[in-house]
Amino acid sequence: MNFSTYTKEFNYNLRLAYPIIIGMLGHTVVGIVDNAMVGQLGPKELAAVSLGNSFVFIAMSLGIGFSTAITPIVAEADGENSIEKGKSAFHNGLFLCTLLGVILFLLIFFSKPIISFMGQPEEVVNLAKPYLDIVAFSLIPLIMFQAYKQFADGKSETKYSMWATILGNIVNVVINYFLIFGIWIFPELGIVGAAIGTITSRIVMLGFMHYMMIKKPKFHPYFEKFSWDEISKSMIKKIINLGTPSALQMFFEVALFTGAIWLCGIIGTTSQAANQIALSLASLTFMFAMGLSVAAMIRVGNQKGLQDYKKLRIVAVSIFLLAMLLEVLFALIFVVFHKLLPLPFLDLDQAIYLKDNLEVVAIASNLLLVAALFQISDGLQVVVLGALRGLQDVKIPMYITFVAYWIIGFPISIYLGLYTELKAVGVWLGLLAGLTAAALFLFYRFNTITKKLIQQNN
Template sequence: MVLTNYTKEFKYNLKLASPVILGMLGHTFVSFVDNVMVGQLGAAELAAVSLGNSFIFIAMSLGIGFSTAITPLVAEADAEGDFSKGKSVFKHGLFLCTVLGVLLFLMTVAAKPLMYVMNQPEEVVELAIPYLDLVAFSLVPLIVFQAFKQFSDGLSLTKYPMYATIVANVLNVAINYVLIFGKFGFPEMGIVGAAVGTLVSRFVMLFYLWWLLAKREKSRKFVTHIKFFKLKTQALKKLTNLGLPSAMQMFFEVAIFTAAIWLSGTLGKNAQAANQIALNLSSMTFMVAMGLSVAAMIRVGNQKGLKDFKALKRIAESIFLVGFIFAVVFALVFVIFHETLPHLYVDLDDPVNAVDTIEVVKIAATLLLAAAIFQITDSLQVITLGALRGLQDVYIPTLITFIAYWLIGFPVSYFLGKADAYGSLGIWLGLLAGLSSAAILLYFRFNYLTRKLIAQKHQQA
């Protein structure tokens, strides 16, 4: 192996991934700001946002996972120079994402009564219900936005979703500030104010991205004059066959993190608040890996269209290497600052909640050490999954993610996460087991497929 064969791809890979990373970090930064602002209200409010978002994350995972089917198909059509194929993929993907967004909103609202039977603190549930109502409705513009985003990524126009996300984030932070705390004459709405900010900003984000794409020559013809209801069964079927397994892959991963939130709730509001802090911080670093995963999906999709499988394997492995480097850096940051970072989320000068605050910080600091360890495997599994989506290989990876997270990871979280075992740390040890298993199995799958494709092409030559 000559290292320069991989490092020479770093510049273009990062150029492609950087806008995606910044856009995704923007989403997570808003969540960070939400948590910091809400955390000033108390541990119960922070735990309520965590509980409400646990339902939203499950719905989002299905919608976002489904929408990823659009990117490799558009990337393949772009490499082939086939406009009609690309527009068909986008139109049918937009229709399916719109329908899915409405269904996910209705399902999330219908699931609210589950909060009362999940052994969660009562005061946390009462705070979470009104928050969930508004944020659930924001799923509709979010999933439609994802259709536009995945299409834009497929054309390698990754900076436009980033611009839309930045605008939405700035707006969200401003609305949160005035409505959570009642500034500038606005009513003090607490965590419901945070939900209003999320809802408004997601509608703005959607329409701003459409406007940006409608202005750009490369994308204008795709996003204008769309015959929305003139659909072909075959195109819908192809997107669904790719999208549903992709949705389930993301669902299996997000669901185990959601299970961690619920399991933490059984340990009390302080454990749940600490879990939210560690989860929010590790989500930020995960967004870098997610951005690289999108770059892997685009570049593998392009090379698949060109049928250059040797370059495909080399380029994907170069992205794995970039992800590994970032993951090591993040792991070191978490280890060095594990006791300091939780302080960002709590009010250390609040005498009323002082005892709770100290416990929240202590638990969160321990969880960050576990998060530091799984940075590397978490990064590898999501980037490899992106490469496999670029190959349009979805069924076996879906089975792998189910086995890794629910037959390996969740049982460890459940048994080690009991109060008389390791508590919150035990829950996160299960996450570590699941992510590590997924990383190993997915990499074996990618290596097997690419070697097979290279061998087949060699035989045909």
């Protein structure tokens, strides 16, 4: 097959993926807005938000990862033209996501005392605790929102979550502005104000998503008989069997980056703040690959339902190529502008924090050079994971990601970060090693499975 076989798929891939990308960028922008606004208060406040979010991100990875099980089941049902199967996946998926949101909130709430024993600066810990309580509760509406989103994605209706996230961002920015700094009649709440903005925006997103979907006739059959009678043991089992490994895959990666936050906190407050800035920027570009990953999951799931495995492979490889091209572009941007990109996150006019802030900028600039390299590996591994989820192949990829991130990546981060002069840069070199290993192993897995499916169906 020549290159044009794959490039002619680019247009459809982008049309399907762009609303997902915008929606996911919205999730990331919520964090970046919080970081940029809180960064005006000082490095301690920025480090506290980073520490608090490190707990929430771990829980969020489990919830969002679990919810992705809904999409391939719905996409396959859509390919088979089965409303009943799609409805069952939606109802049971929403039930499980709601339950999981409550469980994750309670886990974070009762494990909060652990922060005091993590070797983090005491003033950062004291600031992080009240922030964490509120943001942890926001996991409940967020993971419920994910159930709606993953169902709509499986039906190739990707714009609703995009508009919901845009609205959520507007709400978050407005509330942050008034409550972080105490504008007009509102109290000055600092980082607690940022937490209130986050939870409010996520409740608004959930409400908007529900409202838009019940308005559309296409979705009416899926909202009928929305009751306990719809809970199905077989569908619950299927979602859990797909969702649990998917949740663990995402958990292993997010926990790797969370480990980097904690390691940088041990190195020092400026390293932790720099890590948060670089991570925010890297997360922003990563959302493009995440959007394409969902597109891969949808399109591969559709082709699986149709049992057209040759087309399935062409579609998936076209998305891999598109993701690689985008990530190379972002890598170049990071290299060229690595000294300028961290500047908006800090107030260099504050004389009292000038020395610390300059150190944060210098460290973050170096981290962005490493991020430029792992953009490509990170982008490839996530789109291949999306294609494998579309194939409903999740268990072996779970083991692959564990080995790549925790047997290869994190030990390198610990050694280079804590026992060499590389410090924060060493931590990120470990991330690079883990992501590269994951990309190579996962692609090998996809390549092997699809070739075998094509041979079996010839």
